[in-house]
Amino acid sequence: MTPLDPSSPFRRHPLQPHQLVDRVTRTEDAIVLCHLGVPRMDPDAWTLTIDGLVRQQMHLTLGELMRRPRATLTSVHQCCGSPLEPEQPTRRITNVVWGGTRLSALIADCEPNPTARFVWSSGADHGVFGGVECDAYVKDLPLDRIAADVLIAYEMNGAPLRPEHGFPARLVVPGYYGTNSVKWLTRLTLADRRANGPFTTRWYSDVLRDASGRPTGATSPVWSIAPESVIVAPAADQVLARGEEVEVWGWAWADGGVTAAEISGDGGTSWTCASPEPRVEHAWQRFAATWRPQQRGSHELWARAHTTDGRCQPDTGARNAIHRVAVVVT
Ligand SMILES: Nc1nc2c(c(=O)[nH]1)N[C@H]1C(S)=C(S)[C@@H](COP(=O)(O)O)O[C@H]1N2
Numbered sequence: 001m002t003p004l005d006p007s008s009p010f011r012r013h014p015l016q017p018h019q020l021v022d023r024v025t026r027t028e029d030a031i032v033l034c035h036l037g038v039p040r041m042d043p044d045a046w047t048l049t050i051d052g053l054v055r056q057q058m059h060l061t062l063g064e065l066m067r068r069p070r071a072t073l074t075s076v077h078q079c080c081g082s083p084l085e086p087e088q089p090t091r092r093i094t095n096v097v098w099g100g101t102r103l104s105a106l107i108a109d110c111e112p113n114p115t116a117r118f119v120w121s122s123g124a125d126h127g128v129f130g131g132v133e134c135d136a137y138v139k140d141l142p143l144d145r146i147a148a149d150v151l152i153a154y155e156m157n158g159a160p161l162r163p164e165h166g167f168p169a170r171l172v173v174p175g176y177y178g179t180n181s182v183k184w185l186t187r188l189t190l191a192d193r194r195a196n197g198p199f200t201t202r203w204y205s206d207v208l209r210d211a212s213g214r215p216t217g218a219t220s221p222v223w224s225i226a227p228e229s230v231i232v233a234p235a236a237d238q239v240l241a242r243g244e245e246v247e248v249w250g251w252a253w254a255d256g257g258v259t260a261a262e263i264s265g266d267g268g269t270s271w272t273c274a275s276p277e278p279r280v281e282h283a284w285q286r287f288a289a290t291w292r293p294q295q296r297g298s299h300e301l302w303a304r305a306h307t308t309d310g311r312c313q314p315d316t317g318a319r320n321a322i323h324r325v326a327v328v329v330t
């Protein structure tokens, strides 16, 4: 088994919303989430196996992977939060440039069987999470999703992946929560059903609720990123002058992009349009609007993003709940 260092959960705390000033997050500021530890992989011994419902199995060395057609893309990379507290907003968010090769072309070369519907992906990490012994971190995604720019990435922000980000190669599923982008990738298996390990069935499976908040009994995999936004400026507790215009700006994102954003200076009573820029690749989108505070005292700035199909952020109770920033007007 691959040695891990550390061999226990490892993470880097995210930047606070007011620190997300850069369009592309620097690697040293990017989020890091490792459930079981950080495998130390030997790049010369590493191979990627593609098997399951395919006519041609494939075993690639790192050299062979890197000789395949290269693709780069900028993508929002968001942790959905702890699988033990799935409705808690954490705003662990990063926007980075990935370099690698497209999974769709690799899978096409393996000649998938028409019955294949899912791709299972396994990482080399192993250990205990939430009291459960796991011999690998295994996730899955629908096979028809791989056309949407899914990469096997070996670079982040123009440099080889760091050990904690999945060196030597990882999956990147743009538009899906980070948990699906399996690091230290060693195997992809095509299957006609979902994977049944703890990271697909027990955790990362949202409880669906009816309008009154009661569980319906159904669950939904934590795949697609729900619309979300953060206010970068003003920062929390910033002091603003009454009657003076201030730019309220931030980032908005969703699987498929956002089509509208709004800000509120009165805790959600009235909203002002804060048009987001058009989306480039799978990156987050900047939004901005001016706000002129009229009254002295404490105010709460809110922002919310909308998608083309009419979805918006809830006020509370979900990982993508509205971000609020308290400011003081003097
Ligand atoms: N093999 C493996 N892949 C993994 C994880 C992990 O623990 N093991 N963590 C996932 C989670 S929860 C997230 S949010 C992202 C984080 O990627 P990063 O650490 O490169 O930011 O990796 C995902 N891929």
Ligand SMILES: [Mo]
Binding pocket: 033, 078, 079, 080, 081, 178, 179
């Ligand atoms: Mo995560």
